[in-house]
Amino acid sequence: MFGKTPCADKPPRPAVENSVLACRGLVRFLGRDENRTHVLKGVDFDATAGCTHAIVGPSGCGKSSLLYLLGLLDRPDSGEVFVAGKSLGQAGDDDRTKARNANLGFVFQFHFLLPEFTALENVMMPMRKRGRLGESEMAGRAVSLLDAVGLAEKAGRLATHLSGGEQQRVAIARALANEPPVLLADEPTGNLDARNSVIAFDLLSSLAHERGIAVVMVTHNNDLASRCDRVLRMLDGRFLDENPPPAPATQPMGAA
Numbered sequence: 398m399f400g401k402t403p404c405a406d407k408p409p410r411p412a413v414e415n416s417v418l419a420c421r422g423l424v425r426f427l428g429r430d431e432n433r434t435h436v437l438k439g440v441d442f443d444a445t446a447g448c449t450h451a452i453v454g455p456s457g458c459g460k461s462s463l464l465y466l467l468g469l470l471d472r473p474d475s476g477e478v479f480v481a482g483k484s485l486g487q488a489g490d491d492d493r494t495k496a497r498n499a500n501l502g503f504v505f506q507f508h509f510l511l512p513e514f515t516a517l518e519n520v521m522m523p524m525r526k527r528g529r530l531g532e533s534e535m536a537g538r539a540v541s542l543l544d545a546v547g548l549a550e551k552a553g554r555l556a557t558h559l560s561g562g563e564q565q566r567v568a569i570a571r572a573l574a575n576e577p578p579v580l581l582a583d584e585p586t587g588n589l590d591a592r593n594s595v596i597a598f599d600l601l602s603s604l605a606h607e608r609g610i611a612v613v614m615v616t617h618n619n620d621l622a623s624r625c626d627r628v629l630r631m632l633d634g635r636f637l638d639e640n641p642p643p644a645p646a647t648q649p650m651g652a653a
């Protein structure tokens with residue numbers, strides 16, 4: 398049951414062309430003049446399909462900045478971002494938007510649901526933007542995503558009539574609307590109580606393991622981070638050496 402998953406090994410740096418999401422040598426400065434900050438100082442990263450990755454580190458070390466770059470929401474000063482094997486860090490806006498819509502789902506600390514719309518409409522929104530499906534196909538897919546997050550029965554509720562934990566689960570369903578192979582999450586449980594944090598985390602974890610999605614999550618919650626397949630520690634704009642996840646507590650010492 399506790400056999401080592403392929404995710405648990407620090408992978409050799411794969412060829413970026415084969416990677417769902419990778420970056421090499423990312424450097425980013427933010428701010429102007431005396432506020433100019435060297436936020437990222439050469440970051441390499443490879444996401445693995447079907448694995449959960451936790452990015453942890455003190456406030457201000459550059460976690461969100463890295464996630465924005467990986468999500469093609471910002472551009473690096475130097476270095477490259479590869480999404481589905483394509484070099485996109487410096488690509489044109491159209492190529493980046495297309496790659497983002499096709500490959501990346503986002504979950505943030507605050508869910509940013511549209512309050513005047515139902516859960517169902519919120520989940521359908523990214524499908525509408527992409528414009529590939531008809532109305533009934535979109536609704537069908539949205540219902541099945543809401544079912545996957547345990548909220549099929551509340552599909553017709555206004556977002557404001559759901560609890561905080563439920564709203565975050567709707568946001569997770571919305572992030573999956575266009576079936577992205579990669580899910581980027583910035584402190585997705587940061588605004589939830591302990592119980593709902595575990596529910597949201599378990600959901601992200603099962604999406605990785607059952608659907609083969611690469612989940613890349615920034616978190617302050619050490620308990621949850623330690624349950625990820627890979628833990629990447631960041632300090633002052635760099636990754637420290639990657640630590641393997643701790644052995645499960647139930648495994649006897651010295652067991653093979």
Ligand SMILES: Nc1ncnc2c1ncn2[C@@H]1O[C@H](COP(=O)(O)OP(=O)(O)O)[C@@H](O)[C@H]1O
Nearest residue numbers: 427428434436455456457458459460461462463
């Ligand atoms: N627009 C900005 N202008 C100047 N400095 C910024 C800006 N955005 C972020 N920073 C700085 O970049 C560093 C990293 O920020 P961030 O990536 O948000 O850290 P984390 O998510 O790890 O808390 C911090 O020192 C922050 O103050």
Ligand SMILES: [Mg+2]
Nearest residue numbers: 460461462583
């Ligand atoms: Mg942050």
